[in-house]
Amino acid sequence: MSRRVLVLAHTGREESLRAAWDACTQLHASGLIPVLQKSELADVERFFGALDNPIGILHEEVSLEDVELVMVLGGDGTILRAAELVRDVDVPLLGVNLGHVGFLAESERADLAQTVEWIASRDYSVEERMTxxxxxxxxxxxxxxxxxxxxxxxxxxxxxxxxxxxxxxxxxxxxxxxxxxxxxxxxxxxxxxxxxxxxxxxxxxxxxxxxxxxxxxxxxxxxxxxxxxxxxxxxxxxxxxxxxxxxxxxxxxxxxxxxxxxxxxxxxxPVRLARTHKTPFSARLVRKFELPIHGWRGPAPHSEDVNTGPTPIIRTFTPAPLPSPRDAGPGDQADPTKAK
CATH class of the missing domain: 2.60.200.30 (Probable inorganic polyphosphate/atp-NAD kinase; domain 2)
Structure with a gap:
């Protein structure tokens, strides 16, 4: 059975139209069938002409249930729009950031070809996000x-x-x-x-x-x-x-x-997001927000990996106790007649 990937783009920007054109071309080259919404296909063809390979049209030739994955080209707003589209079906979203921060996106525009390869080889995992x-x-x-x-x-x-x-x-x-x-x-x-x-x-x-x-x-x-x-x-x-x-x-x-x-x-x-990277969330924070991490030394080595030698024995000096009044000699006792 042919594998279909829905390409969803912010077609109000020429950069997104170019990315959609490239994504469809590369999906075809990887043996996948790209799917577009009719209005977005018209926008792409108006800028770049008809695509050389056939494109599935969503809701006419292809239903959402037939789609394996949605490849979202844009920022977080475009991913939120895609989440609305697939709300009632079990289809994951994979975002390619064309915006500024793009916190929900998984990859960047420069990684588009690599992202298509990951999709073709099913080299991605899916995580569920609470709604x-x-x-x-x-x-x-x-x-x-x-x-x-x-x-x-x-x-x-x-x-x-x-x-x-x-x-x-x-x-x-x-x-x-x-x-x-x-x-x-x-x-x-x-x-x-x-x-x-x-x-x-x-x-x-x-x-x-x-x-x-x-x-x-x-x-x-x-x-x-x-x-x-x-x-x-x-x-x-x-x-x-x-x-x-x-x-x-x-x-x-x-x-x-x-x-x-x-x-x-x-x-x-939930909303299902496809992940191609296994980087921790802390690394995503650093990358997306460009946080300063200069001077970081990394975790300390494990104790079993470090040979510190035997633990030295530290000897302490205990002072002699002070003499009590009972230990004092006859000449050291106070004269009771002088007490006031």
């Missing part, structure tokens, strides 16, 4: 239900008005404060909006949820890391008529009137 389920309630009725890979961010709708919110963990109120917003993030999203708002970086294999206030006017409004089994909620208080807006992964939004309630729990459907 969140997001519900919005207004006056006791659910008005919105969606999901997110990175975060659900509650933000103020008007620049001049601050939001008054109260946070909740496991159906118990935690604290209320005025703020510009609150980010409810996954470990994957801890390096995105939550990170820029002052939240902690959480390793992807750590199962947790993160709460990060944005510009809060309160003493106890610090980032929190809670259990992935917890139920988080943020309520827009009725003290003012300030409006809010909820964004999920920066792609889907809904207005939040005063009194609205946002509930977040762990979703049962």
């Amino acid at each position: 969140i389920d997001v519900q919005v309630w207004v006056r006791g009725q659910k008005i919105w239900h969606t999901w997110a890979l990175n975060e659900a961010s509650i933000e103020k709708a008007n620049r001049e008005r601050m939001l008054e919110v109260v946070t909740e963990v496991d159906e118990r109120p935690l604290t209320s404060f005025g703020c510009d917003g609150v980010v409810l993030a996954t470990p994957t999203g801890s390096t995105a909006y939550a990170f820029s708002s002052g939240g902690p970086v959480v390793w992807p294999e750590v199962e947790a949820l993160v709460i990060v206030p944005i510009s809060a006017h309160a003493l106890f409004a610090k980032p929190l890391v809670v259990s992935p089994r917890s139920k988080l909620a943020v309520e827009i208080m009725n003290r003012t008529d300030a409006q809010g807006v909820l964004w999920c992964d920066g792609r889907r939004s809904v207005d939040l009137p005063p009194g609205a309630r946002v509930e977040v729990t762990r979703s049962t459907t």
Whole structure:
């Protein structure tokens, strides 16, 4: 059976169109069948002409269930768009970074040919990233239900008005404060909006949820890391008529009137990311954020590998005890008649 790879690109940029053209050509050369969405195929052919080899068209000739993998050409935003596309099917995503940081991407544009080779030889692993389920309630009725890979961010709708919110963990109120917003993030999203708002970086294999206030006017409004089994909620208080807006992964939004309630729990459907490198997450942090590591000496050698010789015996000197009054001679005793 022919193996099909969906190529998804940010076709609004010429660099992405060129990368899509190159990817399709190299996939063909490796014996794979590239698949494009009809609109993206039209964009590529408008710039570079018709491709020399046949291309599968998604939803017309090929369904998502027939695709082995999605090769995403772009930044994190393009990968989030791809995650939406494959939400209901068990297809992994492999990102090739054409953006700035590209934290979700696995390789860079210069590694495109090597990436195609890894796909052709199935030399990649797949890891699951936790997602969140997001519900919005207004006056006791659910008005919105969606999901997110990175975060659900509650933000103020008007620049001049601050939001008054109260946070909740496991159906118990935690604290209320005025703020510009609150980010409810996954470990994957801890390096995105939550990170820029002052939240902690959480390793992807750590199962947790993160709460990060944005510009809060309160003493106890610090980032929190809670259990992935917890139920988080943020309520827009009725003290003012300030409006809010909820964004999920920066792609889907809904207005939040005063009194609205946002509930977040762990979703049962993860996003699957293909990995071709086995580098630790700490190395990814250093590379993506260009962190300074000059002067690093590395871990100390194991004790069994170092011959230190016998342990020296250190002898200590114990001073003689001071004489007690009972040991004093007759001439040393005090005259009781001189005592006052």
